[in-house]
Each structure stands twice: as structure tokens, then as C-alpha cells.
Amino acid sequence: MEPPKRRRTNTRARLLDGALEVFAERGFHGASVEDICDRAGFTRGAFYSNFASKDELVIALFQATTDRLIEQISALLPELADQPVTLLDAVLGLLDEAAPDQRRWHLISTEFTLHALRNPEAARALNKQREMFRSRLTQLVEEISRTSGLEFSVPPEQFVRLVIALHEGARSQSLLEPRKVPAGSLEHTFLPMVLQAVTR
């Protein structure tokens, strides 16, 4: 069917995969092109045949992860909206299931965020992605609240922003002190209170 430039796209994918791993382990600057190639089982020749530079790979990687994220939540959304599940469970569930490997995802996304904070270009891209993700979550919240007759006293998007902020901050603590802060504990103890307060 498709012209077998499949080989090319495959090595690209493997390189991106390797980059993801190595970036998680050593960070953006800490990982050399060679490290990435080693991990993917190629030499630098393959790399430069597919990407112009490490920066370009970073962009491509960001794009790829973004795409995959969209795809995943698109698959999860209907499933969650249908089942009669509480609003919080749905939202927190979505946040978790979207990132199967919490630790690696946290490392990578933090790295991206740091990069964006120093680079307006990257900031725009990241904000766009986050905006997309947030709006999906907001839709979910609105939908569930509608079907269960809840009414918000603050804009749902604001509430979603809170959930995301808390989730990210809490995840950081959980990863630093897994024994003292089990994953999700902060969210599960405090978010119900907030939800109680903002709905009627």
C-alpha cells in the first residue's frame, strides 16, 4: 500500500524512543547524540540522516509525545464519560492513565517545561499542548457535572487548572518521598473538599 519508506520511519521512531529514555535518565543537555544512538542501536550516521540536530529531534519528540497524548485521551474520554463514575475519579483517572509511567513522564515533562521557560518558541508549543489537554479535561468536567446536576460557582476551567497544579506539585512530592506521600494521596484528601465548596 504505502511506499516502503517504512524503514526510515521505523528508525526515526526507534531514535525518538531512545531519546525519550536517555532524556529521562540524564536530562536534555546531559544526553549526547551518541547516547541516544547507542540506546536505539544505531550510529550517529543514522541520526544525522534523520534529524538535522539535537534541537530538531527535541522538537520532533515533543510533537510525537503530544500526538500520542492526544490519541490516548481521545481513546479514554468516551469510556470515562459513559461509565457512571464520580467527577473526581474521572478527572484523576484521566490524569493518571494518560501517563502509564509516572516517573518517566514527570521527568520528561518537567524537562520540557524548563526548556519552555527559557525559550519563548518552545513555550508557545508547550502552552498550546497544555491548552489542548486542559480543554479536554474541562469538557469532561462540564459533561459530567451536567449529567449529574452539579453547578459550578467558578469557571470549570479554573477548577481544572487547580487540579492540574495540585496534581503536578503532588507528583513531585510523591516521587521525592514515596513513603511519606503515596501517589495521589494529596489529591484524594483535599480535592473532594474543594469540589464540595465550588459546586452546589
Added chain:
Amino acid sequence: MEPPKRRRTNTRARLLDGALEVFAERGFHGASVEDICDRAGFTRGAFYSNFASKDELVIALFQATTDRLIEQISALLPELADQPVTLLDAVLGLLDEAAPDQRRWHLISTEFTLHALRNPEAARALNKQREMFRSRLTQLVEEISRTSGLEFSVPPEQFVRLVIALHEGARSQSLLEPRKVPAGSLEHTFLPMVLQAVTR
């Protein structure tokens, strides 16, 4: 009075200062020893005369910022505890005043956190520092709640953890989208609700 090895400590301080700036701009791995020296107005000779390696400087820098943080909050604590200020204002005020330059502080501390997540040694140090900071905040909360007759239905430390998590997550959003999320907005809209819910 003191034996004038003052020169040495002074250049050390300037190097640490330079490192702070450069690390904020380019990140840990992204900053070369030479970058740091340039910024501080020295050559690499001075650097290696004062530190064995970049890693050692990182440790020293972490120690220095930790010390300064302790000092600052120690100075702020009595001031806040005395004045008849609401609990939330006190806590949020402390979080803010402890970091005059929000942006730089966020970059640096995120960088440290990332480093700690990859390095058990660093994780221990960071956790110790955070534990110290958290316990100060908890003391403040307990003190104020006592004088104003509030009683918590959750451990105050847990509440402090929430405040910190939210604060960090919110700061990230504020820095990425200053126009959409003014600094402190998430905290100020939602924390009062939580406080309402956990006290009686």
C-alpha cells in the same frame, strides 16, 4: 579581626553567585565551568582553586541557598507570627517573600529537584531541606491556629504539603502563562475553601 582569607571566601561567593545566574539561564548541564567563571569575572584557574569540580560547586551552591533560605525565613517568622494576619496570608506571604525573584528561584529549584530525582544522594539532601522548610511552615500554621482558636481536622503538616504542592504547580502555570494565570491567583481562590473545610 578575622584572618583575611577574606579574599578567598569573596571569590567563592562571586563564583556561587555567577553559577546561580548561569544555571538559571542554561540549566545545570547546559552551563560550562567557563560560563560560570565569565559571569563571575574570573578564569577557570580561580574556579579550580576553589572547587574540585562542577559537581562540588553544585553541592556547595545547594548548601548556600539552603542556608540563605533558613536565614530568611528565620527573619520573617517572628514578624509574621506577631502581626495579626490571617493564616493563609502568613503562609503564602512566607512562601513568596522567601523567594524575591520568583522566576529564577523556580528555575533553580526545579533544576535541583530534577537532579535529585535522578540522584539518591542529592535526593536525601533536598528532602532534608524541604523537611526543614515544611516544618517551619507547619509551626507557623500551628501557632496561628492556636492563637485564633482554629482546630484542624487533618494533620497541619498535611495541609502544609497541600499548600506547597499547589503553590509549586501554580507557579509553573503562572510562569508559563503570566497573562492567563496571575501569580497567586489559584492559591487565593481555592485555598480559603480548603481551609474552611479542614478547620472548625
Added chain:
DNA sequence: CCCGTTCGATACGGTTGTGTATTCAATACG
């Protein structure tokens, strides 16, 4: 005032990492 020490600058060697140019193998295609 002179001598010894301290501390930062300079000079150097070695390593690591990047990017390009070239080669070689596999596969598509006539």
C-alpha cells in the same frame, strides 16, 4: 624592606561531542 605564601591567571594536553563527507549495503525498479 624583604621573603614566603596565597590565590588567581595562563598555558597545555587530553577527552568528548558535533556535524559533514564519504563509503557500503540493501532494496526498488527497469
Added chain:
DNA sequence: CGTATTGAATACACAACCGTATCGAACGGG
């Protein structure tokens, strides 16, 4: 089949960075 094209491996040139060894100036003590 043989040839052309594609894609990854190899080789190479070059820059950045690290760490050490050495030098020289300032400064303190006698």
C-alpha cells in the same frame, strides 16, 4: 539480472570543555 537510489555505517575535521601544571602578582609577617 543489472542499475539507481536510499539509508545507515565509517572516517574525519573541528570545536568545546575539562582538569592540571605552572607562573606571576599581591599581600602578610617578620
